[in-house]
Amino acid sequence: LADVWNDVGALHEGRGMYAQARRAYREALRMRQELGDDQKLAQSYDNLGYVFFLEGEYDNALVYWRQALDLHRKTGDRHGIVRSTQNMGFLHTAPGRWSAAMKSFLEALEMARGIGYTNAVAVSHGNIGLLQQYDGRYAAALSAYGEALEVVKGLGDKRGLAEFTLKEASALIELGQLDRARAKLDAAAAWVRETGNREQ
Numbered sequence: 001l002a003d004v005w006n007d008v009g010a011l012h013e014g015r016g017m018y019a020q021a022r023r024a025y026r027e028a029l030r031m032r033q034e035l036g037d038d039q040k041l042a043q044s045y046d047n048l049g050y051v052f053f054l055e056g057e058y059d060n061a062l063v064y065w066r067q068a069l070d071l072h073r074k075t076g077d078r079h080g081i082v083r084s085t086q087n088m089g090f091l092h093t094a095p096g097r098w099s100a101a102m103k104s105f106l107e108a109l110e111m112a113r114g115i116g117y118t119n120a121v122a123v124s125h126g127n128i129g130l131l132q133q134y135d136g137r138y139a140a141a142l143s144a145y146g147e148a149l150e151v152v153k154g155l156g157d158k159r160g161l162a163e164f165t166l167k168e169a170s171a172l173i174e175l176g177q178l179d180r181a182r183a184k185l186d187a188a189a190a191w192v193r194e195t196g197n198r199e200q
Contacts, residue, residue: 001031001088002028002031002032002035002040003028003040003166004196005024005025005027005028005031006024006025006028006043006044006047007023007143008023008024009021009023009025009047009051010026010047012024013050013051013054013149014195014197014198014199015196015197016183016196016198016199017052018054018055019049021047021051022048022051022052022058023195025044025047025048026045028044029044029142032044036042037041038071038074038075039071039075039077039080041069041071042067042068042071042072042075042077042080043080043168045064045067045068045071045081046065046083046084046087046094047066048064048078049063049064049065049068049087050087051062051063052064053065053087053091053094056094056158058091058094058095060092061087061091062157065084065087065088065091065186068080068083068084068087068089068142069081069084069085069088072078072084076200077118078111078115078117079115079117079120081111082108082111082112082115082117082120082158085104085107085108085111085122085123085152086104086105086108086120086123086127088104089101089127089129092104092125093130093131096132098131098135101127101131101173102128103162105124105127105128106128108123108133109121109128112124113167115179118138118151118154118155119151119152119155119157119160120158121145121151122148122149122151122152122157122160122164123148125144125145125147125148125151126144126145126148126163126164126167127149129141129142129144129145129147129167129171130143132144133171133174137142138171138174141171142168142171142172145164145167145168145171146168148160148164149161149164149165149168152164154158158191158195159195159197159200161189161191162188162191162192162195162197162200163200165184165185165188166184166185166188166200167189167190168184169181169182169184169185169188172184188200
């Protein structure tokens, strides 16, 4: 039942319905605290932290993500440690602590490569690209987005394809390359229609 509540939360999250996602994730967390499975509990902390992050409540996100990281370390869940390291990168990025964010994403990228965690490799590349874009290093940003896209193409991940293609488009718009940006947005639109992701 806790897993069902968790899945309901994920469905709401994907539709951009964050208040409903939070309620479902909290219910899953409540049950998992009673069950005592540290890996599942860490997943719940991760999920709640992410919803708070999406809502701009960074202090709350940090509270949950730190608890998740502690549990990932306790259980030796290397995939979880990678995700938590990326989450810290997100938290550094939001207020503009770009050097700290870059350090987190580079560390996560190295760990993800070391354990063959392909999806996390893509996420790290994509966020490294975003930081480089913020820094005005557009060639490096587009290269990092390209690396991320190569990985998600191999995974058949349409949500990831949409995400990193949208990031490419934003960089091209800033460069004034509007025709190329429009082509990227058109491509992303098709994937967004297929996945039904309202946030994207």
